[in-house]
Amino acid sequence: MSSITHDSKTVHEESGLLKQPKSVWAVFFASIIAFMGLGLVDPILPAIADKLEATPSQVTLLFTSYNAVMAVAMLITGAISSRLGIKWTLLSGIIVIALFSALGGLSNNIWSLVALRGGWGLGNALFVATALAAIVSLSNSGTAKAIILYEAAIGLGISVGPLLGGWLGGISWRGPFLGVATLMIIAFIGLSLFMPKAASKSSKKSKTSLADPFRALKHRSLLVFGIAAALYNFGFFTLLAYAPFVMGLDEHGLGYVFLGWGILLAITSVFMAPKLQEWMGTVKAMCTMLTLFALLLLVMGIWTSVQWVVIVAVILAGALLGNNNTLITTAVMNATTVERSTASAAYSFLRFIGGAIAPFMAGKLAELYNSHVPFIVGAGFVLVSVLFIWFNHTHIKHVDEVESAH
Template identity: 60%
Template sequence: MSTKPSTLKELPERGGLFSQPKAVWAVAFACVISFMGLGLVDPILPAIANQLHASKSQVSLLFTSYNLVTGLAMLITGFVSSRIGVKWTLLSGILLIIVFSALGGASDTIAQIVGFRGGWGFGNALFIATALSAIVGLSTSGTAKAIILYEAALGLGISVGPLLGGELGSISWRGPFFGVSVLMVIGFLFILFVLPKIPKPTKRSSLADPFKALSYPALKTLAIVAFLYNFGFFTLMAYSPYVMGLDEHGLGYVFFGWGILLAFTSVFVAPKLQSRFNLAASMGVMLTLFTIDLLVMGIGTFMGSPTTVIVAVIVAGIFLGINNTLITTAVMESAPVERSVASASYSFVRFLGGAASPWLAGKLSEWYNAQMPFYFGALMVFIGVIVLIVRRRHLRDIDVSHAH
């Protein structure tokens, strides 16, 4: 199952996790900045709602438009990168993020911000799908360690993003948008001057390739689980800021703590679990613990205890960090297709969950009560655990491949 064609010729394994070529560090640095954009807006969600006179569900559309466009655009990332090359696909994605994040900061209505976040999501899709395959292909330490490095960049970006967002957001809600734009200019220059020209693949990807990849049972299983799990993930990201009772600085510190735990566990804990236990069991335990954690957030909200919610959000970083590394590693080994195609197929499905959940969380709080979004998120994550158990036989080959 692990033998597959690759757009990038994989380098022979040598050295440890941090013994990487400069090109890998350039892409990883740009990844950190890109993922900062995901959490940078968290601390300013209540401020945007107050200053632009928008409801929670309206503000949550910032995540919905971003994730929806990212998911749909994933379907064409392989088509684009196989024609213009990895480097120019990365640069095109970063350029779109620079432009649309700046336009978001210059907006005056919630509708404008939502629209520009969609353009930001398109750039994000071109970047992240290509960045993962680039890091894996250029790494000299093997696929597993390269993915850990990618997840470390994700965790670092997600943790620092809210902290910076809180600082900039305390000045103005526009600050984080302009901050992303400036930081991505730095990432653009790194990729432009440090990343070498990577040969285009001999075979061009078609628009049908991501759909064909989903015919493989292992990849389909992981995509369905991620779709369901994202309902919990983005309920935490997009809705929890409203019930913690904190200002921009406070929210930034909470999500910084969450992100630090996410980064630490993804790099140091997840590999140990994967080597000791099988994939389905490890993921099942982490998602079950995340389900319980979401229920605690709901109970804390019902009891009027913001402290309970704050602690539960931070602790969630442990389960999410481990699960992210496990599932990303599994996706790379789940189908005999290009890694970029496997990543795009999987991301297309999971981001659809990330598109629906923020808006739905806001609506559930308006229709029912403040705790209902957490209960619904917990239910969806638990259904993901059931899917994992029912279809675990499809993941056995991945465990065998990883052991080898």
């Protein structure tokens, strides 16, 4: 179990989604800002390439270094949080994000910026893995609703990020980096004030070891979801990192496109995903969303040179990814009896490996062949993730039984 508990909480006493303690809202707000970092650089990718005289594949390394460091760092987050406690792990993550994003805003060449984005990824790993465990543990509305709240924070962060990135990026490409640093200072103050002191004390009974995430992956269900997420992230990050280069829009235009994408992601993750889960079951709904996403990427690959097709496809993809993110996160939380923070770290390690390889691969494929190929290859990876889930259905079907029991 997590180190933070509510003795009075029972299944019958679970309250509504919005009736949460101040500590949950503090983590929620900080999560929004942390996830802004994902979409914030989207509108300024072409501008960075222009100002720092970099190729598209070099610029996509801003996603690669961020995700690669985050993937590896996910393996140590459990060991750190079980010693520092949830509160201080979150605050440490915020400090690291603020520091590296500020330094990124002051850098003068693409390689130093890529390295600093890696440092940003370390801070995000400390924050993200712990934030999910914190919201689930501190929430008084049950695991399923807590996950929806967490996904809503992701959606809001990802949707507001590009808008802020486009607005600040229109002034200077450095603006979004310095803006995140400022917002993280506000998040630090909020968490310092509202997170309970109990959250800063880790349980003396169980300190997580560095080997725990690897042990967790011995659970076939968790391994299946992790590999499936790594595969579908090839499509996700191809869209996120390479689509800005083919839309032919300025910073503000890209900001609005990804705002639309993020809004649909946020709305579907909160309101539509639970309905799909109820109607189809977690695994079947997940496979349906991923199949539709693969088809959308294929459309982008065929009509890459038609601006409006790419723009509409990017925005619509938000709905499919919003649904899938909630479905797969819920599935991971119910896949095993492993402690949630450890399960999240193990799953995230695999997931972000896909997110690390995909952006650079997309840029390179475009340079070697043409701008259509990255999206077609991304679609192929997403379809493979669907096939992988179905071939391993016997190992994950219990997830739907756990959900129905709740």
